[in-house]
Amino acid sequence: METMPISKAFTLVEPGPVVLVTTNSGKKSNIMTISWTMVIDFTPRFAITTGPWNHSFAALVKSKECVIAIPTIDLLDTAVGVGTCSGADTDKFAKFGLTPVKGKHVRPPLIKECLANMECKVIDLVEQHNIVVLEGIAAYFDNSRKEKRTIHAIGDGTFVVDGRRFNRREMMKAKIPEGC
Amino acid sequence: METMPISKAFTLVEPGPVVLVTTNSGKKSNIMTISWTMVIDFTPRFAITTGPWNHSFAALVKSKECVIAIPTIDLLDTAVGVGTCSGADTDKFAKFGLTPVKGKHVRPPLIKECLANMECKVIDLVEQHNIVVLEGIAAYFDNSRKEKRTIHAIGDGTFVVDGRRFNRREMMKAKIPEGC
Numbered sequence: 001m002e003t004m005p006i007s008k009a010f011t012l013v014e015p016g017p018v019v020l021v022t023t024n025s026g027k028k029s030n031i032m033t034i035s036w037t038m039v040i041d042f043t044p045r046f047a048i049t050t051g052p053w054n055h056s057f058a059a060l061v062k063s064k065e066c067v068i069a070i071p072t073i074d075l076l077d078t079a080v081g082v083g084t085c086s087g088a089d090t091d092k093f094a095k096f097g098l099t100p101v102k103g104k105h106v107r108p109p110l111i112k113e114c115l116a117n118m119e120c121k122v123i124d125l126v127e128q129h130n131i132v133v134l135e136g137i138a139a140y141f142d143n144s145r146k147e148k149r150t151i152h153a154i155g156d157g158t159f160v161v162d163g164r165r166f167n168r169r170e171m172m173k174a175k176i177p178e179g180c
Numbered sequence: 181m182e183t184m185p186i187s188k189a190f191t192l193v194e195p196g197p198v199v200l201v202t203t204n205s206g207k208k209s210n211i212m213t214i215s216w217t218m219v220i221d222f223t224p225r226f227a228i229t230t231g232p233w234n235h236s237f238a239a240l241v242k243s244k245e246c247v248i249a250i251p252t253i254d255l256l257d258t259a260v261g262v263g264t265c266s267g268a269d270t271d272k273f274a275k276f277g278l279t280p281v282k283g284k285h286v287r288p289p290l291i292k293e294c295l296a297n298m299e300c301k302v303i304d305l306v307e308q309h310n311i312v313v314l315e316g317i318a319a320y321f322d323n324s325r326k327e328k329r330t331i332h333a334i335g336d337g338t339f340v341v342d343g344r345r346f347n348r349r350e351m352m353k354a355k356i357p358e359g360c
Contacts, residue, residue, distance in 0.1 A: 014215055014334060014335035015335075017196070036218050036219050038227060038229060039215075039335070040310060041229075045309075047229075073346075077351070124308070129225075154195050155190055156356060156360040157347065157350075157355075157356045158345055158347050160344070160345050161344050162332070163342055164340070166256060168256070168260045171337075172337040176336060180335065
């Protein structure tokens with residue numbers, strides 16, 4: 001995994017992929033699958049929706065740290081599997097053959113098998129709406145990986161994989177943030 | 181456009197497509213292109229990130245109403261065009277050949293050319309993070325449309341279209357909300 005400029009890290013979340021979020025309770029690391037994410041600033045800042053119904057939530061709020069990892073379509077069953085069991089009784093890294101990699105800034109691990117990883121700090125909790133606000137502080141991208149297509153959850157148990165890419169940089173040039 | 185059960189309406193936003201958001205200032209309707217959206221509840225509730233830098237924001241906050249319309253890949257240049265000019269000096273419906281259709285519950289119009297439309301009420305504004313919280317109250321889907329592939333913005337001026345769909349309903353059955 002190579003370091004990715006933090007100015008580009010919002011592009012990992014902007015297209016709306018399913019993400020894996022790692023947390024560390026102080027005793028152990030866990031992973032949750034989340035589809036409810038949103039960029040809120042290029043700096044980058046993100047909102048994710050989660051709450052006490054997720055076992056990871058307590059560790060996220062207590063430690064104020066997480067890693068957002070981006071799985072690709074070859075990891076679809078892993079992402080669904082991670083999202084349908086609980087860290088309360090499962091070591092998800094072991095169960096799904098995922099490799100935790102130590103980050104530089106936060107205790108929750110990166111996931112080696114993912115296309116990209118971003119170390120994040122929790123900077124706010126909007127309790128009324130179950131929104132957790134994150135700031136990305138370091139990002140990594142695995143350029144050596146052949147499969148780069150991410151996954152989008154529909155929400156009804158079906159998923160769509162990335163198709164063809166279209167370039168509209170010329171039309172959008174006034175709107176593209178610097179460094180992108 | 182046929183009515184879509186409101187219990188399924190979150191599935192329009194969950195995969196993270198680029199959306200068009202219509203507003204009405206009392207005098208005229210406008211459209212903005214938004215990629216920063218998130219489901220926050222199945223009921224459905226949504227968060228979108230916007231602020232005073234968007235001409236539509238004043239009408240959105242004042243009227244507390246909008247329509248989320250879902251464009252497909254054949255409308256890519258329309259979505260980019262709508263997002264790169266301002267309602268301050270442009271009638272975007274006229275400029276982009278989009279047809280406003282009267283909704284049942286809110287004053288901002290549906291967009292006839294889109295795959296789906298959802299009438300929404302603004303239920304909260306989290307000013308600190310520029311997050312507007314919406315409740316979807318009625319949804320419509322154009323089943324007669326052949327092109328159903330939506331668009332995902334990367335954020336750097338490129339876009340990805342939906343590819344193949346994968347079914348994991350069996351694996352996820354405990355997690356799929358009723359009516360989906």
